[in-house]
Amino acid sequence: MLPARFDYIAASSVDEAIAAKAEGGDETRFLAGGQSLLPMMKLRFATPSKLVDINRIAGLDAIEHHNGHLHVGALVRHADIAASAAVSGAVASAAPWISDPLVRNLGTLCGSVAHCDPEGDWNSVLLATGADVIAQGPSGSRSIAIGDFVQDFFTSSLNDDEMVTAVRIPVPSGPSGGSYQKLERKVGDYATVGVAAHLELAADGTISAAGVAMTSVAPINRKATEAEALLVGNAPSAELFAEAGEAAAAAAEPRDDVRGSARWKRQVVAAFTGRALAAAAEQAQG
Numbered sequence: 685m686l687p688a689r690f691d692y693i694a695a696s697s698v699d700e701a702i703a704a705k706a707e708g709g710d711e712t713r714f715l716a717g718g719q720s721l722l723p724m725m726k727l728r729f730a731t732p733s734k735l736v737d738i739n740r741i742a743g744l745d746a747i748e749h750h751n752g753h754l755h756v757g758a759l760v761r762h763a764d765i766a767a768s769a770a771v772s773g774a775v776a777s778a779a780p781w782i783s784d785p786l787v788r789n790l791g792t793l794c795g796s797v798a799h800c801d802p803e804g805d806w807n808s809v810l811l812a813t814g815a816d817v818i819a820q821g822p823s824g825s826r827s828i829a830i831g832d833f834v835q836d837f838f839t840s841s842l843n844d845d846e847m848v849t850a851v852r853i854p855v856p857s858g859p860s861g862g863s864y865q866k867l868e869r870k871v872g873d874y875a876t877v878g879v880a881a882h883l884e885l886a887a888d889g890t891i892s893a894a895g896v897a898m899t900s901v902a903p904i905n906r907k908a909t910e911a912e913a914l915l916v917g918n919a920p921s922a923e924l925f926a927e928a929g930e931a932a933a934a935a936a937e938p939r940d941d942v943r944g945s946a947r948w949k950r951q952v953v954a955a956f957t958g959r960a961l962a963a964a965a966e967q968a969q970g
């Protein structure tokens with residue numbers, strides 16, 4: 685199908701893009717990589733009256749370390765992250781798993797975050813790593829913890845007149861590691877099950893901070909908070925990770941579908957949580 689009729693402007697600055705969005709309200713959409721928006725428009729699931737193309741705005745395509753954080757700008761493509769030497773842990777692990785090269789070359793991490801698709805991989809990685817979303821509106825910029833940003837199925841706490849200009853991921857000063865484990869039916873598919881894990885270790889080798897979050901097994905990307913609590917303060921071990929896997933599986937709410945039964949998906953969550961944590965611990969122990 686063809687999209688419904690729409691107006692189009694190519695913004696040359698963040699201020700111009702925000703002003704155009706503020707004027708049009710929720711009938712106006714930002715266009716980043718177009719890898720979620722354009723398919724939805726072609727299917728007429730989305731019928732915006734205007735697109736504000738942000739692709740020509742300078743300065744939004746950087747991945748850089750700043751004040752103990754990794755900043756990923758709004759025009760950083762999935763492929764840029766996969767190729768970047770600046771990323772590590774769960775972020776580096778997840779990037780090659782986003783769809784296929786065509787989607788990775790155009791789609792952006794910030795677009796994926798804003799889209800809030802519970803089958804999208806990035807919001808789980810950001811929940812596990814404790815990231816913030818930087819939102820800019822007509823009256824300035826604010827930082828939103830990813831747990832507050834992800835509100836519901838395809839719903840975020842971004843205001844209609846705000847644009848995501850970057851995502852900020854903390855970079856631990858001590859030993860840390862992370863991993864993203866994804867089960868897909870074939871290369872390029874959305875996750876049947878995905879699990880992101882992030883671990884930080886104290887000087888005595890015990891776990892000082894832990895993040896575990898799941899993709900495609902709940903109405904939203906979901907943090908496995910009980911699994912995280914089990915991990916903190918303990919020494920990494922296969923038994924501990926198996927226990928955390930069971931806690932994550934209990935927190936999942938998978939559904940039976942063509943990709944498998946809910947019962948089987950819970951088992952995958954348990955196994956993948958264990959694997960992701962083992963990989964994270966191995967990295968942290970270096």
Ligand SMILES: Cc1cc2nc3c(=O)[nH]c(=O)nc-3n(C[C@H](O)[C@H](O)[C@H](O)COP(=O)(O)OP(=O)(O)OC[C@H]3O[C@@H](n4cnc5c(N)ncnc54)[C@H](O)[C@@H]3O)c2cc1C
Pocket residue numbers: 713714715716717718719720721722723758781782783784787790791792793794795796798799801803804805806846847848849872873874875
């Ligand atoms: C065939 C296919 C397979 C895919 N497989 C996967 C997969 O396995 N895993 C996965 O995670 N994703 C997958 N995706 C989705 C892909 O990752 C998209 O790139 C991503 O969801 C959206 O990023 P985008 O830059 O393309 O955003 P767009 O499509 O341009 O925009 C998506 C939405 O976010 C809004 N938006 C975009 N940028 C901003 C911003 N800076 N501020 C505020 N709002 C913004 C838009 O207005 C729109 O509503 C797949 C897509 C396709 C087409």
